[in-house]
Amino acid sequence: MNAPASAIEQLQLGLPELDWITDPNRIQRLSQDFSWFSPVLTRQLEGKVADAVVRPRTEEQIRQVVAACARLKLPLTLRGSGTGNYGQTTPLAGGVVLDMTSFNELLWLRPGLARAQAGIRLNEIEKAAQAEGQELRCMPSTYRSATLGGLFGGGFGGVGSINYGPLAAPGNVVGLKAMTIEPEPQIIELRGAEAMRMHHLWGTNGLVLELEIGLAPAQPWLETLAVFDDFDAALAFADQLARAPGLDKREVAFLASPVPDYLTQLAESLPKGCHAVLSLVAEAGEEALAELVSAHGGRVSYRRTAAEVSKSHKTLMEYTWNHTTLHALRVDKSLTYLQTTFTPGEYVRQITELSRRYAGEVFMHAEFLRNMEGQTNCSALQIVRFTTEERLQQIIDEHRAYGVRINNPHTFIVEDGKAGGDLPEDVLAMKARFDPLGLLNPGKLRGWPVGAAS
CATH class of the missing domain: 3.40.462.10 (FAD-linked oxidases, C-terminal domain)
Structure with a gap:
């Protein structure tokens, strides 16, 4: 008699057409970021690895994964290129790493604005913008490999912040499209200050699909x-x-x-x-x-x-x-x-x-x-x-x-990395709205520890 399929096996059997990464060495690599900058995080995150990694290419494929994970109560950790330093893409509870790097279309460029899918590399936006006399307002030093969604979810500012301030300054991020984590996922557009309630939270309170950002005039x-x-x-x-x-x-x-x-x-x-x-x-x-x-x-x-x-x-x-x-x-x-x-x-x-x-x-x-x-x-x-x-x-x-x-870079708890203190009520409300089952990157927020959703 065969043993019943695990939740991960059920997920993969139900979605065989998706790009599943099954090699254990690749899964281990895609469960890590640059947290090895910190000897504290290196110790704390040792042995933490996903059960599976999937690389969707379309919004429909993302919806399928999210819906299935919600039904099976599987933790879901979002990943861009893994250039962060806080263990933000390391799953503490196994589950699925959702690698967004194949969801990477530049949707449009306009004077002063661009909109793109979250998995696009920042250098691709920069090159396209420069062809039209524009450039990114601020970008990390890892811009060649870092993704737009990764910058929003885990970044602060960077090159260009001498002019335009941190990413959180009004006008740098104009809006976004996000997906709720539930058996019937919803697609919701957020604008302005409301969109920033998902910023720098390591993908713990929403799955960002698209971002609309400000651009600057290009200079030599x-x-x-x-x-x-x-x-x-x-x-x-x-x-x-x-x-x-x-x-x-x-x-x-x-x-x-x-x-x-x-x-x-x-x-x-x-x-x-x-x-x-x-x-x-x-x-x-x-x-x-x-x-x-x-x-x-x-x-x-x-x-x-x-x-x-x-x-x-x-x-x-x-x-x-x-x-x-x-x-x-x-x-x-x-x-x-x-x-x-x-x-x-x-x-x-x-x-x-x-x-x-x-x-x-x-x-x-x-x-x-x-x-x-x-x-x-x-x-x-x-x-x-x-x-x-x-x-x-x-x-x-x-x-x-x-x-x-x-801002302590030697902790994987969001609040502790922000010098201590609870998150604002509107951010917690966003978490409850977009991740009601507590499946997104569990263990990274104080109020949603590993196992809280079970």
Whole structure:
């Protein structure tokens, strides 16, 4: 007598025409993201793997999977390209990983706007927009592989946030289409602030199918590295460049020593022990940029025009944001990182004081951006020399006691990663509306632990 089919077997037998990934090694790989940046998450997520991975190509195929999972009470974890760092695509309760990367059509481009399916890679939108004189407002350093849905579900901002702020700023995401997780899935369009109730929640409270986003006018960006012997001079230059109203820019990053030493592919342009400022400034502003560098005692050690970048397919953008951490970890696997938000008007002092306090242990990498109120500010992705989990938590606690915000990248709980505290009631209501059975990525929200739906 044959044993009854498991829920996973029933799912696959009922939908044989879908693209099921069955190789155990591929399932394991597609159950992971870049959470190995964190030694804490590496320990906590060890052995967590999906029972199955499916790669739908159409909205109807997605609906079929969702309906079947809802009927069988199978956990469902959404995945883009897995470029996140928080274990957000790692299923804690097995079940199905829904790989969205084949659901990837660019639906339309208009002046200032684009709409696309969630699985499209950001670079595809960028290339199509540039052909029409436009570009993405903000994108992660992983834009070549990261998906639109992944950016929305797990991203904060990135290159371009110096102009347009974080992704959550009004106008950056205009609307979305999402599917409810129930035996008869519903398709619902959300606009404006209501759409943002699914943002940065790791696919725990809704399955996003399409996103409508703001675009910016394209510029030919000059990519430069400016190097300095003095920490204070480099930081002062970065701050003045970020705030300069007459200079169009897409990226300003401050890399204090020894961070530049870890960027080994740029070693010819980064003298050992230097402090560096990486920037993308409009080519028309090169003369003004050079004057600012000189006034602060630095020199431009690397310069590429937009045409040179396009021809070489190599860009400094892939040394910014959490790509900086990736380059450092490739050199020294004992490193990890923090995510810190400073205070407008106080960030130069805060960066200086904290860098001195943790000299030799926490290395400053600060990204300039506009905050939700339009003020110039910094978010840091400091590189940390890891010793123990207890010491890492002590550093986090001390930063918070000092008065800066830490979004803890060493937890897989959404609320804890946002510095603690419950989610707003309207976000919880969205979860109940779109995932009434609690099947989406269970265990990542405090109120929906693993097994809550059973």
